[in-house]
Amino acid sequence: MQVRLRDVVEADLPIFFAQQDDPAAADMASFPARDRQSFMAHWERMPSDGSVLRRTILSGEDVVGNVVSWPDGDQRLVGYWIGREHWGKGIATAALAAFLQVEERRPLHSAGRQTQPRIGACAREVRLRPH
Numbered sequence: 001m002q003v004r005l006r007d008v009v010e011a012d013l014p015i016f017f018a019q020q021d022d023p024a025a026a027d028m029a030s031f032p033a034r035d036r037q038s039f040m041a042h043w044e045r046m047p048s049d050g051s052v053l054r055r056t057i058l059s060g061e062d063v064v065g066n067v068v069s070w071p072d073g074d075q076r077l078v079g080y081w082i083g084r085e086h087w088g089k090g091i092a093t094a095a096l097a098a099f100l101q102v103e104e105r106r107p108l109h110s111a112g113r114q115t116q117p118r119i120g121a122c123a124r125e126v127r128l129r130p131h
């Protein structure tokens, strides 16, 4: 299935919410799931001045996740989240490779825990630096 990126639209947000509202995903990311209100507020507050770059990940026509870069101190971090039913198909690796064509700022650091095998493997594959 072809993996593509596109701009985030409002209709994606409930899908992203459900994807992060998953104990297995939150456990992997070591990041507590947000409740719906906080999640929506977080996405709606993201600045539109170019400092945050975000894309929806599509596999075929399905919204399967998102990838975002943002400044954090003197680093630029990249976060990536795939709905659990789509894990293990190479989607994160393909989406990160595509994102690196859109996000031209360097260096980029993975926001995820490098010690988590799946997160670390994705980051190494596309040569994101550790956070």
Ligand SMILES: CC(C)(COP(=O)(O)OP(=O)(O)OC[C@H]1O[C@@H](n2cnc3c(N)ncnc32)[C@H](O)[C@@H]1OP(=O)(O)O)[C@@H](O)C(=O)NCCC(=O)NCCS
Binding pocket: 025, 026, 028, 029, 030, 078, 079, 080, 081, 082, 083, 086, 087, 088, 089, 090, 091, 092, 093, 094, 111, 112, 113, 117, 118, 119, 121, 122, 125
């Ligand atoms: C981490 C995450 C993005 C991976 O998405 P994915 O689409 O399943 O990743 P991929 O299929 O591209 O696989 C990535 C790597 O993990 C490896 N992998 C797959 N399943 C694995 C498992 N059970 N254990 C260890 N490694 C595994 C793959 O082999 C691949 O490595 P390789 O390229 O060296 O072969 C996804 O699990 C996720 O969204 N988790 C919750 C959110 C999160 O933790 N985000 C990252 C921090 S910002």
